[in-house]
Amino acid sequence: MFKVNENFAKLPGSYLFAGIAKKVAAFQEAHPETEIIRLGIGDVTQPLAPAIIEAMHQAVDEMGKAETFRGYAPEQGYEFLRDVIAREDFQSRGCDISADEIFISDGAKCDAGNIQELFSPDSVVAVCDPVYPVYLDSNVMAGRTGLYHEETGKFDGVVYMPCTEANGFLPEFPKERADLIYLCFPNNPTGEAIKKADLQAWVDYANRNGSVIIYDAAYEAYITEEGVPHSIYECRGAKTCAIELRSFSKKAGFTGTRLGFSVIPKELVCGSASLNAMWSRRQGSKYNGTPYIIQRAGEAVYSPEGAKQVKEQIDRYMFNAKTIRDGLIDAGFTAYGGVNSPYIWMKTPNGMKSWEFFDYLLEKAGIVGTPGAGFGPSGEGYFRLTAFGTYENSLKALDRIKKL
Amino acid sequence: MFKVNENFAKLPGSYLFAGIAKKVAAFQEAHPETEIIRLGIGDVTQPLAPAIIEAMHQAVDEMGKAETFRGYAPEQGYEFLRDVIAREDFQSRGCDISADEIFISDGAKCDAGNIQELFSPDSVVAVCDPVYPVYLDSNVMAGRTGLYHEETGKFDGVVYMPCTEANGFLPEFPKERADLIYLCFPNNPTGEAIKKADLQAWVDYANRNGSVIIYDAAYEAYITEEGVPHSIYECRGAKTCAIELRSFSKKAGFTGTRLGFSVIPKELVCGSASLNAMWSRRQGSKYNGTPYIIQRAGEAVYSPEGAKQVKEQIDRYMFNAKTIRDGLIDAGFTAYGGVNSPYIWMKTPNGMKSWEFFDYLLEKAGIVGTPGAGFGPSGEGYFRLTAFGTYENSLKALDRIKKL
Numbered sequence: 001m002f003k004v005n006e007n008f009a010k011l012p013g014s015y016l017f018a019g020i021a022k023k024v025a026a027f028q029e030a031h032p033e034t035e036i037i038r039l040g041i042g043d044v045t046q047p048l049a050p051a052i053i054e055a056m057h058q059a060v061d062e063m064g065k066a067e068t069f070r071g072y073a074p075e076q077g078y079e080f081l082r083d084v085i086a087r088e089d090f091q092s093r094g095c096d097i098s099a100d101e102i103f104i105s106d107g108a109k110c111d112a113g114n115i116q117e118l119f120s121p122d123s124v125v126a127v128c129d130p131v132y133p134v135y136l137d138s139n140v141m142a143g144r145t146g147l148y149h150e151e152t153g154k155f156d157g158v159v160y161m162p163c164t165e166a167n168g169f170l171p172e173f174p175k176e177r178a179d180l181i182y183l184c185f186p187n188n189p190t191g192e193a194i195k196k197a198d199l200q201a202w203v204d205y206a207n208r209n210g211s212v213i214i215y216d217a218a219y220e221a222y223i224t225e226e227g228v229p230h231s232i233y234e235c236r237g238a239k240t241c242a243i244e245l246r247s248f249s250k251k252a253g254f255t256g257t258r259l260g261f262s263v264i265p266k267e268l269v270c271g272s273a274s275l276n277a278m279w280s281r282r283q284g285s286k287y288n289g290t291p292y293i294i295q296r297a298g299e300a301v302y303s304p305e306g307a308k309q310v311k312e313q314i315d316r317y318m319f320n321a322k323t324i325r326d327g328l329i330d331a332g333f334t335a336y337g338g339v340n341s342p343y344i345w346m347k348t349p350n351g352m353k354s355w356e357f358f359d360y361l362l363e364k365a366g367i368v369g370t371p372g373a374g375f376g377p378s379g380e381g382y383f384r385l386t387a388f389g390t391y392e393n394s395l396k397a398l399d400r401i402k403k404l
Numbered sequence: 405m406f407k408v409n410e411n412f413a414k415l416p417g418s419y420l421f422a423g424i425a426k427k428v429a430a431f432q433e434a435h436p437e438t439e440i441i442r443l444g445i446g447d448v449t450q451p452l453a454p455a456i457i458e459a460m461h462q463a464v465d466e467m468g469k470a471e472t473f474r475g476y477a478p479e480q481g482y483e484f485l486r487d488v489i490a491r492e493d494f495q496s497r498g499c500d501i502s503a504d505e506i507f508i509s510d511g512a513k514c515d516a517g518n519i520q521e522l523f524s525p526d527s528v529v530a531v532c533d534p535v536y537p538v539y540l541d542s543n544v545m546a547g548r549t550g551l552y553h554e555e556t557g558k559f560d561g562v563v564y565m566p567c568t569e570a571n572g573f574l575p576e577f578p579k580e581r582a583d584l585i586y587l588c589f590p591n592n593p594t595g596e597a598i599k600k601a602d603l604q605a606w607v608d609y610a611n612r613n614g615s616v617i618i619y620d621a622a623y624e625a626y627i628t629e630e631g632v633p634h635s636i637y638e639c640r641g642a643k644t645c646a647i648e649l650r651s652f653s654k655k656a657g658f659t660g661t662r663l664g665f666s667v668i669p670k671e672l673v674c675g676s677a678s679l680n681a682m683w684s685r686r687q688g689s690k691y692n693g694t695p696y697i698i699q700r701a702g703e704a705v706y707s708p709e710g711a712k713q714v715k716e717q718i719d720r721y722m723f724n725a726k727t728i729r730d731g732l733i734d735a736g737f738t739a740y741g742g743v744n745s746p747y748i749w750m751k752t753p754n755g756m757k758s759w760e761f762f763d764y765l766l767e768k769a770g771i772v773g774t775p776g777a778g779f780g781p782s783g784e785g786y787f788r789l790t791a792f793g794t795y796e797n798s799l800k801a802l803d804r805i806k807k808l
Contacts, residue, residue: 002523003527069451120407
């Protein structure tokens with residue numbers, strides 16, 4: 001009899017957000033009268049910007065004519081998109097990244113899940129705690145962890161780096177050696193950012209220890225403060241130790257449109273093995289390119305009009321973030337994040353457990369958030385709210401929370 | 405120092421089609437005057453059908469308005485698409501497949517590459533020889549094979565099932581036990597189909613031996629003969645032993661638009677492990693859904709106008725196939741396929757090696773095909789031509805070949 005991949009059985013329950021979606025659906029069915037406000041999953045609500053819509057209409061028309069029809073895309077992505085990304089996202093910030101180090105994909109989640117395939121099965125993985133579940137789940141499925149323990153909320157064989165109030169939500173260098181270090185800044189779920197000097201220290205650490213940093217910069221467009229790096233390649237030496245993941249989901253509202261990219265510098269090597277060449281081989285064999293129409297949509301994000309429109313959307317979300325954060329603090333709650341990211345990381349009141357607070361908030365206020373414990377044991381006692389709703393709903397949610 | 409996945413080093417050279425693309429680009433640069441006819445990679449040339457274009461314009465407009473904007477898609481795909489697929493592709497053929505057994509993806513290549521993740525790392529893999537490279541390459545990367553031997557063109561630890569003139573290009577049951585059996589019908593690259601009774605025998609074999617069949621039906625829309633199954637679920641017992649992969653690339657010209665799906669029946673279990681549940685977990689953790697716009701495009705393929713337009717496109721490609729096949733046979737070549745598939749599998753003349761014939765045909769006639777040896781050792785001495793060009797180019801290519 002064939003055998004399944006037994007590592008799947010190590011995963012506790014379903015994917016975090018899928019589990020929450022089911023809970024919310026069950027609640028809504030039982031309480032059809034409740035107007036639920038969704039500040040849980042980080043899903044955007046503003047429509048795609050006009051410049052993007054226009055670019056897609058044009059691309060759709062091209063696909064309808066023989067002269068301009070496009071079949072298989074270049075596997076690494078169209079040059080028109082890789083070129084503008086290299087220029088606008090990196091070279092304009094002084095990062096020496098070229099178009100052939102950029103790999104277009106259908107989103108950062110896929111890349112975050114797939115990137116581990118490049119590394120040895122016995123690699124030791126370090127993650128922040130709390131953490132976006134994909135980094136860990138994909139390594140569990142690949143067999144890089146031991147068993148999960150419900151009591152601790154941890155997998156054996158994983159290096160956890162707690163990010164707590166005590167350390168300002170910045171991970172400390174682990175005592176154990178790690179081969180792969182996943183970092184996400186501005187952070188999901190804590191919403192806190194990293195200063196350039198602190199990120200430089202991580203780059204130096206990784207180079208010194210022969211580790212690779214998988215740097216998830218999905219929220220970089222939300223940075224508002226000076227001194228907070230938008231890319232890890234702003235740090236000296238990052239090209240020999242870091243892969244960066246980027247997303248259009250939060251930058252331009254592409255959660256349902258699907259576009260992202262990975263940066264794998266040519267200097268990132270292990271002996272004679274180039275990670276850039278390996279990823280090219282991986283994508284060439286297991287991926288078939290991102291839709292032409294979507295790549296044109298991505299290009300429009302960088303046009304003068306597109307960039308302006310997208311910036312206005314982000315400003316609106318960040319106004320929500322400020323409103324929620326300040327409102328919570330005014331009401332006596334403790335809350336972090338929301339300055340360089342669209343996430344607010346609030347402390348649950350009266351030491352409530354985070355899943356308990358999830359149920360309480362859903363039942364009493366009709367608000368969906370994400371329990372901190374879902375992101376890891378150090379997330380216990382916290383709760384993530386997103387700024388991706390409408391301003392009206394953000395205000396309404398705040399009002400309902402204050403009245404609890 | 406971190407270590408890479410050493411299995412990548414087992415792969416000989418680059419992904420087949422990427423390698424050919426580079427060779428052709430180099431030739432074109434050296435011979436800018438040659439008008440190259442591309443019958444190599446299976447890429448379509450007809451524009452998307454009007455009904456599909458219309459559906460995409462409408463979906464793009466929806467994405468531009470707050471009331472109709474769509475964020476993250478349901479991870480398994482929108483119900484509107486899964487429902488119509490279940491009904492039109494399966495239930496209408498008497499296959500008892502329901503919408504919750506269908507997983508929408510961005511194409512069959514990704515699914516074909518990723519599906520192996522569900523199985524134990526020590527699973528024994530059986531593939532046809534010749535074969536579409538993705539099945540094998542993805543298992544090599546996952547460590548399910550031994551080393552590659554240039555002399556034999558084979559990996560250690562893989563069960564090869566030769567498909568040759570002698571057995572009518574139908575694989576025979578392997579002598580060795582295999583856990584995963586990859587079958588593709590109508591076949592890429594040979595272009596030959598399987599009769600229902602023969603496929604039933606494979607289903608019975610798999611159920612008897614506790615094997616799983618990964619059935620790639622990417623070319624089912626090209627079937628013209630009665631008695632050739634469109635789905636493996638037309639066979640009794642297939643739901644307990646088979647996963648089916650489907651593609652919109654060839655059915656509706658989506659090579660640059662990206663849409664496909666996998667069917668994983670709920671009856672497909674190993675002890676208490678449900679492959680349907682495992683794939684749901686895998687996709688939930690490592691995939692983030694197919695763009696809404698593209699799923700609407702897929703839905704339009706099944707509308708009365710869409711279905712009619714798509715059928716006309718397929719008929720045009722199949723007229724090319726017939727033209728090429730009959731023309732080659734008339735000219736004294738031996739050629740297979742082209743009746744239930746868009747591929748013609750010709751024997752190289754005078755016992756030429758297939759890569760030798762590739763160079764010869766490119767240099768002397770400016771025609772790009774795919775050398776049979778690129779698909780496996782039993783492909784040696786064969787050459788794949790596709791019917792996806794225009795009719796004019798198909799005729800022109802035939803004419804150039806006849807004049808050689």
